[in-house]
Amino acid sequence: MFGRDIGIDLGTANVLIHVKGRGIVLNEPSVVAVDSQSGKALAVGEEAFRMVGRTPGNIVALRPMKDGVIADFDLTEAMLKHFLSKVNVKGMFSKPRILICCPTNITSVEQKAIREAAEKSGGKNIFLEEEPKVAAVGAGMDIFQPSGNMVVDIGGGTTDVAVLSMGDVVTATSIKTAGDQFDLDILSYIKKEYKLLIGERTAEDIKKEVATVSPEGSSNEMEIRGRDMVSGLPRTITITSSEIYHTLTESVGHIVHAAKGVLERTPPELSADIIDRGVIVTGGGALLHGMDDLLSEELKVPVFIAEEPMHCVANGTGIILENLDKMSSKKVKI
Structure with missing residues (x-):
């Protein structure tokens, strides 16, 4: 063997x-549950993720990776x-x-x-x-030819934007605005607007279920539960897609700005290829409702979501x- x-x-x-x-x-999930007294890892991955926000004081669920790099x-x-x-x-x-x-x-x-x-x-x-x-290769792009391919990979900690040709990166940028930042935006909005405290997992559920980045977005709504900051008691509220759209505008703007920056630094011949071939979006952020339409409108080129963006x-x-x-x-x- x-x-x-x-x-x-x-x-x-x-x-x-x-x-x-x-x-x-x-x-x-990249989560490790640790006993804060002994420093011992008690659970890893899915098992540890289930403990996020639900553990006694001496057990903390930590993410060892931050912004795409090792934090611990x-x-x-x-x-x-x-x-x-x-x-x-x-x-x-x-x-x-x-x-x-x-x-x-x-x-x-x-x-x-x-x-x-x-x-x-x-x-x-x-x-x-x-x-x-790697995301471009996984999305089925042939990056080893002498022609321009552009990929926007929106992960949890970072968004990576790159133009590739001849098997290598021609221009690229990486910003620390991605899925985790969207979760934080949603958390702080609900805290400010409704005086309700919710956990990271609830914020992520909101992002998956009702979040949209398109102004004509879906009109979904969702019931969420959290702790009322005034009374300290549990409370249920209903939030809509349009609320979340306004909440995410700034963060999504950073991603659009990064993509534009990469295009501006791209040689004209490769830019012409990108107009023909379009841009492919990969990573979990690609699943955010309306992401392809928004990027297409802002970058003035066709934008496609990869087939299994999370697996690219x-x-x-x-x-x-x-x-x-x-x-x-x-x-x-x-």
């Missing part, structure tokens, strides 16, 4: 693992070890090769931290690849691993 190749989408909100020959074998090294390592042992990929004689994705503008120190965490979790050769490039990066790692041997002659290991 030889070590297999593994692709890891080490996201701020979720970790996805792709194993060569098996496809995506794991998709769990030991917890990230513990989380990766747990996930890798869960998917059971260690060979008897050899360790697997691991390809991990990272945002485009992380520092060499942050890259080193990701590499070390993967090595300590049992990887042999660790390859780092830029997230939008993980699927892309699989495709790149397949081609790793062909590419490794020109691959630079950091």
Whole structure:
């Protein structure tokens, strides 16, 4: 039994693992529940996520990743070890090769931290690849041709925008406005407007169910429960899509601004290709109602949502691993 190749989408909100020959074998939240007294990890992933906001004082549910990079090294390592042992990929004689994705503008120190965490979790050769490039491959773009492809990857912690050609990033940017920021916007709006405290999970449910970024958005409404800040008692309110639309305007504006910035720095020949081919949106943020229409209107080019936006990066790692041997002659290991 030889070590297999593994692709890891080490996201701020979720970790996805792709194993060569098996496809995506794991998709769990990037959460670790820790005993604050002993510092011991008690639960990881789905099990820990269920504890968010529902634990006694000595147990805290933490996210070891922040804005696409490692915020807590030991917890990230513990989380990766747990996930890798869960998917059971260690060979008897050899360790697997691991390809991990990272945002485009992380520092060499942050890259080193990701590499070390993967090595300590049992990887042999660790390859780092830029997230939008992997997302584009996973979305089915042929980025190895001499033509322009543009991808907007809206994850949990970061939004990565890149124009790719000849298998590499031509222009790119990464901003720390993404899914988590949308959740915070919703939380603070409901706190300010209704004097109601809700948890992170409720905010995420609102984002998935009723949030829209299109002015002619859906007219959905949703009942939510939380704690009244005045009386301290539980209370139920109903919120609508149009309320959330106004709440998200500023954050979504940052993403539009970042995409415009990348287009402005793109060589004209590649810009012409993007008008023909359009822009592909990947990541969980692609599922936000009206995101494609808004981007299309602002960027003046066609915009498409990838088929399985949440899985693009993980699927892309699989495709790149397949081609790793062909590419490794020109691959630079950091």
